[in-house]
Amino acid sequence: MPTVKSSSKALLQNLPRQRGFFVGHGGSDRMARLVMKFGGTSVADLERIHNVARHVKREHDAGHEVAVVVSAMAGKTNELVGWVNDMPRVAGANASFYDAREYDAIVASGEQVTSGLLAIALQSIGVDARSWQGWQIPVRTNLAHGAARIDDIDGSMIVERMGQGQVAVVAGFQGISPDNRIATLGRGGSDTSAVALAAGVRADRCDIYTDVDGVYTTDPRVAPAARRLDKITFEEMLELASLGAKVLQVRSVELAMVHNVRTFVRSSFDDPDSIDSSEGANPPGTLICSEDEIVEQQTVTGIAYAKDEAQISLRRVADKPGVAAAVFGPLAEAGVNVDMIVQNVSEDGSVTDMTFTVPDSDLQKALNTLETSRSEIGYEVAQSDPGMVKVSVVGIGMRSHAGVASTAFKALAGKGINIRAITTSEIKISILIDADYSELAVRTLHSVYGLDKG
Amino acid sequence: MPTVKSSSKALLQNLPRQRGFFVGHGGSDRMARLVMKFGGTSVADLERIHNVARHVKREHDAGHEVAVVVSAMAGKTNELVGWVNDMPRVAGANASFYDAREYDAIVASGEQVTSGLLAIALQSIGVDARSWQGWQIPVRTNLAHGAARIDDIDGSMIVERMGQGQVAVVAGFQGISPDNRIATLGRGGSDTSAVALAAGVRADRCDIYTDVDGVYTTDPRVAPAARRLDKITFEEMLELASLGAKVLQVRSVELAMVHNVRTFVRSSFDDPDSIDSSEGANPPGTLICSEDEIVEQQTVTGIAYAKDEAQISLRRVADKPGVAAAVFGPLAEAGVNVDMIVQNVSEDGSVTDMTFTVPDSDLQKALNTLETSRSEIGYEVAQSDPGMVKVSVVGIGMRSHAGVASTAFKALAGKGINIRAITTSEIKISILIDADYSELAVRTLHSVYGLDKG
Numbered sequence: 001m002p003t004v005k006s007s008s009k010a011l012l013q014n015l016p017r018q019r020g021f022f023v024g025h026g027g028s029d030r031m032a033r034l035v036m037k038f039g040g041t042s043v044a045d046l047e048r049i050h051n052v053a054r055h056v057k058r059e060h061d062a063g064h065e066v067a068v069v070v071s072a073m074a075g076k077t078n079e080l081v082g083w084v085n086d087m088p089r090v091a092g093a094n095a096s097f098y099d100a101r102e103y104d105a106i107v108a109s110g111e112q113v114t115s116g117l118l119a120i121a122l123q124s125i126g127v128d129a130r131s132w133q134g135w136q137i138p139v140r141t142n143l144a145h146g147a148a149r150i151d152d153i154d155g156s157m158i159v160e161r162m163g164q165g166q167v168a169v170v171a172g173f174q175g176i177s178p179d180n181r182i183a184t185l186g187r188g189g190s191d192t193s194a195v196a197l198a199a200g201v202r203a204d205r206c207d208i209y210t211d212v213d214g215v216y217t218t219d220p221r222v223a224p225a226a227r228r229l230d231k232i233t234f235e236e237m238l239e240l241a242s243l244g245a246k247v248l249q250v251r252s253v254e255l256a257m258v259h260n261v262r263t264f265v266r267s268s269f270d271d272p273d274s275i276d277s278s279e280g281a282n283p284p285g286t287l288i289c290s291e292d293e294i295v296e297q298q299t300v301t302g303i304a305y306a307k308d309e310a311q312i313s314l315r316r317v318a319d320k321p322g323v324a325a326a327v328f329g330p331l332a333e334a335g336v337n338v339d340m341i342v343q344n345v346s347e348d349g350s351v352t353d354m355t356f357t358v359p360d361s362d363l364q365k366a367l368n369t370l371e372t373s374r375s376e377i378g379y380e381v382a383q384s385d386p387g388m389v390k391v392s393v394v395g396i397g398m399r400s401h402a403g404v405a406s407t408a409f410k411a412l413a414g415k416g417i418n419i420r421a422i423t424t425s426e427i428k429i430s431i432l433i434d435a436d437y438s439e440l441a442v443r444t445l446h447s448v449y450g451l452d453k454g
Numbered sequence: 455m456p457t458v459k460s461s462s463k464a465l466l467q468n469l470p471r472q473r474g475f476f477v478g479h480g481g482s483d484r485m486a487r488l489v490m491k492f493g494g495t496s497v498a499d500l501e502r503i504h505n506v507a508r509h510v511k512r513e514h515d516a517g518h519e520v521a522v523v524v525s526a527m528a529g530k531t532n533e534l535v536g537w538v539n540d541m542p543r544v545a546g547a548n549a550s551f552y553d554a555r556e557y558d559a560i561v562a563s564g565e566q567v568t569s570g571l572l573a574i575a576l577q578s579i580g581v582d583a584r585s586w587q588g589w590q591i592p593v594r595t596n597l598a599h600g601a602a603r604i605d606d607i608d609g610s611m612i613v614e615r616m617g618q619g620q621v622a623v624v625a626g627f628q629g630i631s632p633d634n635r636i637a638t639l640g641r642g643g644s645d646t647s648a649v650a651l652a653a654g655v656r657a658d659r660c661d662i663y664t665d666v667d668g669v670y671t672t673d674p675r676v677a678p679a680a681r682r683l684d685k686i687t688f689e690e691m692l693e694l695a696s697l698g699a700k701v702l703q704v705r706s707v708e709l710a711m712v713h714n715v716r717t718f719v720r721s722s723f724d725d726p727d728s729i730d731s732s733e734g735a736n737p738p739g740t741l742i743c744s745e746d747e748i749v750e751q752q753t754v755t756g757i758a759y760a761k762d763e764a765q766i767s768l769r770r771v772a773d774k775p776g777v778a779a780a781v782f783g784p785l786a787e788a789g790v791n792v793d794m795i796v797q798n799v800s801e802d803g804s805v806t807d808m809t810f811t812v813p814d815s816d817l818q819k820a821l822n823t824l825e826t827s828r829s830e831i832g833y834e835v836a837q838s839d840p841g842m843v844k845v846s847v848v849g850i851g852m853r854s855h856a857g858v859a860s861t862a863f864k865a866l867a868g869k870g871i872n873i874r875a876i877t878t879s880e881i882k883i884s885i886l887i888d889a890d891y892s893e894l895a896v897r898t899l900h901s902v903y904g905l906d907k908g
Contacts, residue, residue, distance in 0.1 A: 046541055046544040050544050050546070080567065083500060083571060084571070086500055087574045087575055087578065088574060088575075088577075091574075091575045093579075098577070099577055102570040102573045103574075105566060105570040105573075105585050105587070106570035106571060109564075109566045110563075112559060112562075112566070113534065113537075113563050116556040116559040117556075117560060119556045119559075120538065120541045124541065124545035124547040124552075130555070131556055131559050133559070133636075136634055181590070
């Protein structure tokens with residue numbers, strides 16, 4: 001009985017890889033086991049659900065074992081969430097406080113509908129299929145209703161049915177909690193469902209069908225020279241997703257990394273019949289995989305950017321132990337999401353400047369909180385600038401290559417772009433600049449690291 | 455652990471009545487256990503769901519233990535059923551054939567949403583509540599997906615929670631089948647859910663809140679002199695429901711009769727706060743109960759009518775054994791719903807006439823079927839008349855009163871109404887007449903049996 005414990009990182013990670021399939025892995029005579037995931041736009045109406053069924057039939061006809069994870073029809077989740085939010089007010093309550101367990105029962109119905117419709121669509125074109133709700137599999141979660149974590153997936157029944165040629169159509173975004181109630185995984189949770197299911201059934205690959213045909217070196221709307229990546233490591237994708245690339249939910253990438261689930265991002269809008277699903281074929285898309293599957297690693301893989309950041313600088317803060325806690329503790333309590341933090345070492349050890357960023361939408365709340373804590377923190381002036389952009393250079397090759405950061409600084413300086421803050425990690429450099437220069441900065445960095453197609 | 459086996463008529467019927475409550479039963483000091491059921495119109499939007507919550511709070515505040523059964527929001531089931539019907543065609547299938555198990559998974563989502571919203575609405579006005587899906591209770595059904603029968607309801611968890619003051623909000627219309635899948639009870643199944651739950655938790659009463667304020671002696675739109683009945687027996691209600699009175703599903707009345715569930719039909723549109731729910735109060739509505747709760751039984755309780763019947767007469771049918779089977783066997787196979795059947799004894803024992811009714815909508819199919827079987831049956835002419843109406847006189851007192859039928863015949867003759875066919879049972883007389891006379895016939899019979907309000 002294959003299971004996945006997302007709380008136990010080692011469990012599935014060390015299982016032997018049973019099969020090789022597709023993109024770079026040597027062929028095996030066995031057919032593959034696939035999890036296919038389709039989001040709300042891909043199942044927005046009956047015609048699109050039929051299109052999804054054709055994608056599934058193609059893989060099924062190629063001899064693969066297939067499980068499909070579906071989201072709610074586009075707009076449906078928003079409608080249900082709207083009702084949940086409005087119900088307390090309509091009932092005369094002052095605030096929109098609601099029971100997260102009821103939220104889950106209501107909102108999970110969207111995926112339930114899609115799973116049944118896709119099963120019917122598949123049956124109508126001659127593919128044996130059945131729908132599975134989270135509680136039927138079961139997908140066991142913790143008790144954090146509304147934002148639950150998957151603890152365990154019992155893939156045994158689905159594996160058995162797949163072995164009989166039946167396609168499993170799984171309602172995404174949901175599981176069953178220890179109190180025997182439906183628990184949802186939080187918005188965008190269907191990506192997470194798909195990756196967890198792929199781990200639970202030990203799939204060879206998890207295909208995420210989406211409205212783009214892969215992961216790009218940067219946003220093609222900003223830099224027309226952007227290229228689609230054939231492969232990217234889990235670590236890089238995690239940074240890109242965290243930095244604003246909206247292809248995949250951050251949690252699903254984490255889960256894929258922990259359980260080594262090879263995740264393939266591809267387009268749901270391609271004609272299903274034009275795609276070759278046989279072994280060794282190379283359909284368009286981006287494979288997110290472990291480092292060892294990528295033979296020649298680029299130094300820099302992509303450029304991400306995140307808009308609507310606000311910079312806050314506290315001037316002449318007392319440079320003493322505990323001051324960071326005095327600043328960021330109250331902000332965390334107020335629910336302000338602090339991102340980049342830069343603190344200069346003071347010249348004389350007495351006062352220093354502290355700079356950090358928050359989302360534009362949190363700026364006023366952050367300033368109010370700081371004002372309340374002013375005497376405790378002991379700063380002189382709080383300056384703020386909304387409308388900043390964070391541009392990030394990501395690449396696993398940075399770990400072994402020096403000078404990546406200085407190349408960025410030099411290139412931006414050459415275009416007269418002022419750098420307001422810098423933070424770095426092992427595989428990324430983030431730079432805060434004025435929003436006016438964001439496109440120029442993205443294009444400049446994309447070019448200087450040799451990412452332009454050509 | 456109280457259970458209800460609808461397949462075993464004796465199981466609950468012989469349980470001791472634990473409590474007396476309301477309308478005619480002597481008071482007890484204990485509070486009552488109630489099941490309240492609200493249909494789709496009563497939960498059509500958030501405002502109405504709030505109104506339902508106020509009805510529930512009133513009973514809860516009066517000290518009663520309360521479980522609520524809800525339908526899907528009005529229109530929702532039709533939308534979901536429409537998708538199920540359309541999906542095969544959109545997928546290119548020739549016919550709208552679909553898997554009833556998937557139908558169930560899809561359509562049951564409507565009640566799931568309402569149950570969660572009502573739980574939130576109750577919590578918002580200070581009433582502890584939680585939603586229950588069929589699989590959580592569980593409500594166990596047979597395998598007849600799409601039109602399942604309830605085999606067993608485990609009321610233990612709900613009884614425990616009700617005892618703690620928590621209102622159970624139960625998604626109607628659904629249970630879980632032996633294959634661990636959602637099973638729905640067929641359209642209108644929420645009435646059945648409510649009555650079955652009332653049996654399962656041994657409720658003192660099952661309140662069906664609907665868009666009318668009770669069961670009337672006849673349709674008030676046809677006979678303005680119609681009166682609301684305070685009480686009616688299960689048997690009479692069963693006849694009325696079967697004969698076209700749309701207040702309750704036939705199945706739910708059968709179930710109420712078998713398990714002796716006192717069922718109270720009342721309006722969901724009354725102001726919740728204007729109703730007295732204390733013991734001994736007598737709110738407007740009709741109690742459906744066993745004969746022994748009705749002290750003075752009327753001879754005739756009500757007049758029902760069913761429109762859009764078609765009469766078929768086979769002339770000069772060979773009067774020999776097996777001819778009825780030769781006529782009605784093929785019709786049953788063709789799915790034609792035959793209702794009244796009248797066969798005269800032939801004068802000379804050789805040929806006879808046979809008359810029966812079918813729904814207008816089945817008439818052409820019936821005639822085609824009869825034409826195909828013509829040589830086998832051996833009739834001379836098949837005559838048909840669409841647009842008939844069946845008027846029925848119902849009353850449990852008929853069992854002990856002679857002359858009820860002749861009163862009807864005399865009254866109709868006095869108005870010049872021609873009787874085309876007659877069938878009778880122990881407690882009803884059904885008369886087929888031309889549709890033109892239906893209102894006149896209903897009013898005449900209503901008056902002649904002393905049912906007019908006065």
